Amino acid sequence: MQTWIQRAFAPVRRIVPRPISAFIRSAVTAAFTPFFHYYRLGHTRSSFANRAVDKHGQPIPWYTYPCIEFLRRQSFIGRRVLEFGAGQSTYWWAGVAKEVVAIEADPHWYARLKAGMPANVEVHFVRGDTAAALQPIALKGTFDVIAIDGLKREEMIDVAISRLTQDGAIIADDSDGYGFFDTLKRSGFRRVDFYGASPGVVSQRVTSIFFRDGCFLFANSHPIYIE
Numbered sequence: 001m002q003t004w005i006q007r008a009f010a011p012v013r014r015i016v017p018r019p020i021s022a023f024i025r026s027a028v029t030a031a032f033t034p035f036f037h038y039y040r041l042g043h044t045r046s047s048f049a050n051r052a053v054d055k056h057g058q059p060i061p062w063y064t065y066p067c068i069e070f071l072r073r074q075s076f077i078g079r080r081v082l083e084f085g086a087g088q089s090t091y092w093w094a095g096v097a098k099e100v101v102a103i104e105a106d107p108h109w110y111a112r113l114k115a116g117m118p119a120n121v122e123v124h125f126v127r128g129d130t131a132a133a134l135q136p137i138a139l140k141g142t143f144d145v146i147a148i149d150g151l152k153r154e155e156m157i158d159v160a161i162s163r164l165t166q167d168g169a170i171i172a173d174d175s176d177g178y179g180f181f182d183t184l185k186r187s188g189f190r191r192v193d194f195y196g197a198s199p200g201v202v203s204q205r206v207t208s209i210f211f212r213d214g215c216f217l218f219a220n221s222h223p224i225y226i227e
Helices: 004-015 018-041 041-048 066-074 086-096 109-112 132-139 153-163 179-188
Strands: 080-084 099-104 121-125 141-146 164-171 190-196 206-211
Touching: 004 041, 018 041, 066 190, 066 206, 080 086, 086 099, 086 121, 086 141, 099 109, 099 132, 109 121, 132 153, 141 153, 153 164, 153 179, 164 179, 179 206
Parallel strands: 080 099, 080 141, 099 121, 141 164
Antiparallel strands: 164 206, 190 206
């Protein structure tokens, strides 16, 4: 499939000697491609907004972009989501899932989020230990997606395992630390790592999805496409 830049340079190739037209195309590609992709993903806008947003200013999770792109192509209709660490991702999950329960340990951030959440979201403030985190979800049953991106992450891993549906997934941000690898491997989980940039962040990071056989996220029920 011909890209827009190939189409744009077609007239140039016809009237400019090949070595010169090739150099111009390479220079434009090298200079413009990073800006184009970061603008399309919302990285530029996130950098100025100091929060994770897409190019339209709408909230997105503070995961790596490859993970965000993967999740955007999935269906979460009827699914329940539990988050350890609330934020921009809570707004995003609220827009795609049936129900979201978020646990937050920062009182100021909790107060800010609590005021503007949709009706399908519960945000609970806890003091940050495992016992406190368990109280709001004691009678909530299991969840299809559990995201660990806050609180004492090492302690939340076992909680997530016990509260996950059989075909569910655990999303671990900054998964290169906090004991995610060893604990979830011992529990029989497989994983996919999504390396790359994150909204408004310079350095590369990794967000991982841990899952068992039969996970709904990897059912391959939809075609492959690029927007």
